[in-house]
Amino acid sequence: MSSESHALDLDTIAAVATPAGRGGVSIIRVSGPEAWPIAERLTQKALLPRQPVFCGFRGADSEVIDEGLTLMFRGPASFTGEDVAEFHGHGGVIITNLLLETCLSFGARLANPGEFSERAFLNNKLDLAQAEGLADLIDAPTEQAARQASASLRGAFSAAVNTLNKQLIELRVFVEAAIDFPEEEVDFLSEGNVISSLRDAQSQLSELLRQAKQGAVMSRGAQIVMTGAPNAGKSSLMNQLAQDAIAIVTEIPGTTRDVIRQPIEIEGVAIQLSDTAGIRDATNVIEQEGINRAHAEIEHADIVIEVIDDNNRLAPTDAPIRHHCVIRVLNKIDLSSRPSGIVSEEADESVQPSTRQSPTVAVSAATGDGIDTLKQSILQNLGLGDSADSTPFSARERHVTCLKQAASALEHTIERFEAHRAGELLAEDLRMVHAHLGAITGAFGSDDLLGEIFSSFCIGK
Ligand SMILES: Nc1nc2c(ncn2[C@@H]2O[C@H](COP(=O)(O)OP(=O)(O)OP(=O)(O)O)[C@@H](O)[C@H]2O)c(=O)[nH]1
Ligand SMILES: [Mg+2]
Known part of the structure; x- marks a missing residue:
C-alpha cells in the first residue's frame, strides 16, 4: 500500500x-x-x-x-x-x-x-495513523479523547512507530552488510550488541503497545454492563454512577426489564453503562426476555459489574457470569456496616480465591460511599490505571493488533537468532517485524485495508 x-x-x-x-x-x-x-x-x-x-x-x-x-x-x-x-x-x-x-x-x-x-x-x-487520528478526532467521545486524537493527527503516534522502525532499519542494514561480507559475519553476529539492540527494540515495542492499548480504549470508549440478582441494586448503582435518576428503582425484585444504556465519563474516559434485568429463573415471559437481553449485553462488554446485595448474599442467580473481566460489587454497605473500598480476599468470604478475577469493591449505591474506589477499579481494569491522563495519543484496535503481531514476530526473531546466530534468518525475521509496524502508518498493507478504513469516515472528510 x-x-x-x-x-x-x-x-x-x-x-x-x-x-x-x-x-x-x-x-x-x-x-x-x-x-x-x-x-x-x-x-x-x-x-x-x-x-x-x-x-x-x-x-x-x-x-x-x-x-x-x-x-x-x-x-x-x-x-x-x-x-x-x-x-x-x-x-x-x-x-x-x-x-x-x-x-x-x-x-x-x-x-x-x-x-x-x-x-x-x-x-x-x-x-494512515494520522488519517485515522483525524477520523477519531471528529468522533472523539470526550475532551481527553479529542486531545489524544489531535496528537495522533499531528503525528505523535506515527513518530513513535517511526522511531522504532528506524532503529530496526539500522539493525537490518547492519545485518544485511554482515551477510554481504561473510568473513566478518561471524564476528558481528556473535557480538552481544545485536541481542541487546533486539531486546531494546522489544522493550520499546511493549511500551508502545501499552500506550496504544490505552489510546484505543480512550478513543472508542468502553462498554460496562451491570448484572446480578434481582434487587441487588444495579439500577441504583447505575443512577449513582450517572449522577442522575436514569433507571427506575423500587424494592420490588424484577423492576428492570429492558436494557437501559447511559453514557458517562470517568476521568475523561467515555463509558457506556448498561443496566440489565436481575438474573434469576424467571417464569414471567417479559422478565425472561429481559434476562436474555442481559446475557446478550454481557457478550459485548469490556467489563461486567456483578452487583451483590451484601445483606442478602445468597440471592438466587443462575450460572456464574462468563466474562474475562468481572468486577464484583458488594452493595448496600450502609446496611451491612462493611467498610467501603476494596474488599480483601479474606473478608470476601463468598467467593473461591481461584475464581476471583478482579478486586471486589464494597459500596453503597444509596450514599455513594465507595463509588470513587469503584471508578478507579474500572479504570485499572481498562488498563488505564492512574495514567489515563498521560496517554499521549489515540490509537485503534487495528494498531494494537499490528503491534501485537510485531511483538510476536520480534520474539520469534530473538529466539531464532539465539538458536542459530544466522544472518539470513535474522534479516528475514526483521523484515517481518518491519512489515507489521509499517501497516500502522500505511507503508505496507493492502488496498482492501484502505477501503475499509476510509469508508468508515464521514462524507466530506
Ligand atoms: N440501603 C440501601 N438500599 C439500596 C442500596 N442500593 C439499592 N437499594 C435499594 O434496593 C432496592 C432495589 O434496588 P434496585 O436498584 O432497583 O435494584 P436492581 O438490582 O436494579 O433490581 P432489579 O431491577 O429488580 O433487578 C431498592 O429499594 C433500593 O432503594 C443501597 O446501597 N443501600
Ligand atoms: Mg433494576
Whole structure:
C-alpha cells in the first residue's frame, strides 16, 4: 500500500464539508484537477491561492444562487495535495445542496466517505495513523479523547512507530552488510550488541503497545454492563454512577426489564453503562426476555459489574457470569456496616480465591460511599490505571493488533537468532517485524485495508 503504488484517481470530487442542517455557514469542498475551472465558472472571478474572495455563486444560467467566500488552494499545498476549492455559503440544507449540484454539473463527482482524507494519504500529506487520528478526532467521545486524537493527527503516534522502525532499519542494514561480507559475519553476529539492540527494540515495542492499548480504549470508549440478582441494586448503582435518576428503582425484585444504556465519563474516559434485568429463573415471559437481553449485553462488554446485595448474599442467580473481566460489587454497605473500598480476599468470604478475577469493591449505591474506589477499579481494569491522563495519543484496535503481531514476530526473531546466530534468518525475521509496524502508518498493507478504513469516515472528510 505504499502511496507510490497507487494510480491516483484523477476525478474531481465534491462534497459538503459541514454537518447537514441549519447553520450560519456551510462549506462545500472540491478537490482535483477541475477544482480551479469549476471555481472560476461558479464565481466568474479570477482566483488566487489562499486569498479569500467574497463573490456570488452562479449556476449554469449565470443566475446567482448564493453568495459567500471562495478560498482556493493550489496543490500540493492543500489538505488533499491536489487543487482544492472551498465555497463558504449560507448554511441551509436546500441552498447548500443547490450549490453542490452546481459543482457536480460543472464536472465534479460526489466524493465517497473519507475520500478527501484518502487522497491526502495517497499524496503523502498524512500517513494512515494520522488519517485515522483525524477520523477519531471528529468522533472523539470526550475532551481527553479529542486531545489524544489531535496528537495522533499531528503525528505523535506515527513518530513513535517511526522511531522504532528506524532503529530496526539500522539493525537490518547492519545485518544485511554482515551477510554481504561473510568473513566478518561471524564476528558481528556473535557480538552481544545485536541481542541487546533486539531486546531494546522489544522493550520499546511493549511500551508502545501499552500506550496504544490505552489510546484505543480512550478513543472508542468502553462498554460496562451491570448484572446480578434481582434487587441487588444495579439500577441504583447505575443512577449513582450517572449522577442522575436514569433507571427506575423500587424494592420490588424484577423492576428492570429492558436494557437501559447511559453514557458517562470517568476521568475523561467515555463509558457506556448498561443496566440489565436481575438474573434469576424467571417464569414471567417479559422478565425472561429481559434476562436474555442481559446475557446478550454481557457478550459485548469490556467489563461486567456483578452487583451483590451484601445483606442478602445468597440471592438466587443462575450460572456464574462468563466474562474475562468481572468486577464484583458488594452493595448496600450502609446496611451491612462493611467498610467501603476494596474488599480483601479474606473478608470476601463468598467467593473461591481461584475464581476471583478482579478486586471486589464494597459500596453503597444509596450514599455513594465507595463509588470513587469503584471508578478507579474500572479504570485499572481498562488498563488505564492512574495514567489515563498521560496517554499521549489515540490509537485503534487495528494498531494494537499490528503491534501485537510485531511483538510476536520480534520474539520469534530473538529466539531464532539465539538458536542459530544466522544472518539470513535474522534479516528475514526483521523484515517481518518491519512489515507489521509499517501497516500502522500505511507503508505496507493492502488496498482492501484502505477501503475499509476510509469508508468508515464521514462524507466530506
Ligand atoms: N440501603 C440501601 N438500599 C439500596 C442500596 N442500593 C439499592 N437499594 C435499594 O434496593 C432496592 C432495589 O434496588 P434496585 O436498584 O432497583 O435494584 P436492581 O438490582 O436494579 O433490581 P432489579 O431491577 O429488580 O433487578 C431498592 O429499594 C433500593 O432503594 C443501597 O446501597 N443501600
Ligand atoms: Mg433494576
